[in-house]
Amino acid sequence: MGDDIEGVAALLHEAGARPTRCTWLFFGACAGEPTFPAFVENLHFLLAATRDTIVGAGLLGAGEVDEALAQIRRFGKLPDAAFWYAVAYAEGVK
Helix, strand or coil: CHHHHHHHHHHHHHCCCEEEEEEEEEEEEECCCCCHHHHHHHHHHHHHHHHHHHHHCCCCCHHHHHHHHHHHHHHHCCCCCEEEEEEEEEEEEC
């Protein structure tokens, strides 16, 4: 994962900025949190919105994507489900 952070800092440098900060932004929730359904819905929305592109490019079959969408819905109803991810973040000054 370090390559992601280093890559973001490199982009700043290439743009003529001096990198001043690199970190990870954490996003996540578990089934017991009020925000958890929104995380699940966002994941479902992102995959559903790209379904035709994924299928059209031959990356996955329509049935596979549809099953993944159904699994996301099922996952969102589990009492012990958790969803988290991190996004590389960097700041710089020019």
